[in-house]
Amino acid sequence: MTPPIQSKLPNVGTTIFTVMSGLATEYNAVNLGQGFPDYPMNHELTGLVNKAMQDNYNQYAPMPGWLPLREAIAEKASFLYGSNINPDTEITITPGGTYAIYSAFTAILQPGDEVIVFEPAYDSYIPNIEINGAVAVRLPLVYPDYHIDWNLVQQSITPKTKAIIINSPHNPTGSVIGEKDIEALRAITAGTGIFIISDEVYEHLIFDGIPHQSMLRYPDLLERSFVCFSLGKVYNCTGWKLGYCIAPAPLMKEFRKVHQFNCFSCHTPVQVGLAAFMKNREAYLGLSAEMQAKRDLFTELMKSTRFDMLQSHGSYFICAGYNRISEEADKAFSIRLTKEAGVATIPVSAFYQHGKDDKVLRFCFSKNQDTLERAVEKLVRL
Numbered sequence: 276m277t278p279p280i281q282s283k284l285p286n287v288g289t290t291i292f293t294v295m296s297g298l299a300t301e302y303n304a305v306n307l308g309q310g311f312p313d314y315p316m317n318h319e320l321t322g323l324v325n326k327a328m329q330d331n332y333n334q335y336a337p338m339p340g341w342l343p344l345r346e347a348i349a350e351k352a353s354f355l356y357g358s359n360i361n362p363d364t365e366i367t368i369t370p371g372g373t374y375a376i377y378s379a380f381t382a383i384l385q386p387g388d389e390v391i392v393f394e395p396a397y398d399s400y401i402p403n404i405e406i407n408g409a410v411a412v413r414l415p416l417v418y419p420d421y422h423i424d425w426n427l428v429q430q431s432i433t434p435k436t437k438a439i440i441i442n443s444p445h446n447p448t449g450s451v452i453g454e455k456d457i458e459a460l461r462a463i464t465a466g467t468g469i470f471i472i473s474d475e476v477y478e479h480l481i482f483d484g485i486p487h488q489s490m491l492r493y494p495d496l497l498e499r500s501f502v503c504f505s506l507g508k509v510y511n512c513t514g515w516k517l518g519y520c521i522a523p524a525p526l527m528k529e530f531r532k533v534h535q536f537n538c539f540s541c542h543t544p545v546q547v548g549l550a551a552f553m554k555n556r557e558a559y560l561g562l563s564a565e566m567q568a569k570r571d572l573f574t575e576l577m578k579s580t581r582f583d584m585l586q587s588h589g590s591y592f593i594c595a596g597y598n599r600i601s602e603e604a605d606k607a608f609s610i611r612l613t614k615e616a617g618v619a620t621i622p623v624s625a626f627y628q629h630g631k632d633d634k635v636l637r638f639c640f641s642k643n644q645d646t647l648e649r650a651v652e653k654l655v656r657l
């Protein structure tokens with residue numbers, strides 16, 4: 276008999292992204308659910324990776340990552356945010372942003388520690404905390420613009436608070452933090468032992484001329500931060516699953532202890548190709564304008580439907596209420612929408628541990644114009 280497992284994650288099922296992408300395929304629906312571009316990535320970059328393979332860069336990379344890639348990342352952090360990062364001791368290349376976040380939590384958390392998490396929250400955060408025996412202290416972002424209530428954060432700090440996780444631009448809502456948020460974060464964490472995990476995977480997908488408030492800009496915040504990035508998001512290649520973490524050397528030392536016995540090192544030819552390609556600043560500086568145009572197109576098209584669009588200032592996503600269409604729970608509505616209307620989305624209740632339902636769906640607009648038009652053609656009929 277197969278022995279039963281006492282689950283470490285008893286409340287976790289299959290992720291909503293897997294469920295909705297599966298349904299989209301089954302019902303041949305337009306997939307505006309899971310966040311990924313449906314257009315090709317840059318061929319110069321795929322060429323560089325092919326070349327790296329042909330040039331025999333096919334054995335293990337160093338544990339912290341291919342050094343020229345770490346050097347290119349340090350150079351970029353200095354150019355964009357004025358930060359002085361040591362590529363040798365303060366950067367580790369990871370198999371994606373999710374893994375960087377998990378490794379940061381695993382490096383710092385002890386059983387019983389508390390982590391402040393803002394809901395709606397990207398779905399991996401709370402399981403990452405709980406698998407380490409720690410407790411997620413869930414605070415609501417304030418609907419409808421989903422800003423952080425810093426008074427509530429202050430009231431929620433206890434001697435057990437080990438970390439705060441920030442995600443800007445934010446998945447699923449597209450909200451972004453500003454200078455006032457930085458001031459509040461500073462006031463709350465100064466002189467404490469609280470760490471910051473900063474999920475900045477959408478650093479280049481920020482709209483309306485708003486500057487990205489990276490922790491890399493602020494030495495006093497960076498000294499307590501693990502800053503996590505996704506190269507898949509920057510180069511339209513989410514399937515490559517490559518990212519990195521930047522943290523001060525003493526924090527990175529612990530991070531690498533987790534990393535070296537979990538993954539050890541990442542895909543070598545992709546790192547070699549990216550190290551050469553990252554010198555091309557235009558490839559990431561142009562992203563915001565490109566994605567903002569998609570947001571604007573989708574928002575304009577959606578005006579002909581009965582969805583009520585919320586604001587998105589960043590990420591791949593925009594949310595919309597559907598009170599004028601249905602009274603169903605968001606999960607039931609999104610499943611019916613996929614099966615009957617032929618458009619897959621993500622119900623925002625999936626980003627709350629206890630499924631809070633504001634009757635809002637998340638739409639991914641990092642798609643071809645034709646895809647967005649086909650989706651809206653179906654949605655106007657509702």
Ligand code: GLN
Nearest residue numbers: 292293308309310311446
């Ligand atoms: N980050 C992507 C999203 O929010 C999905 C990633 C995944 O499927 N795990 O849609």
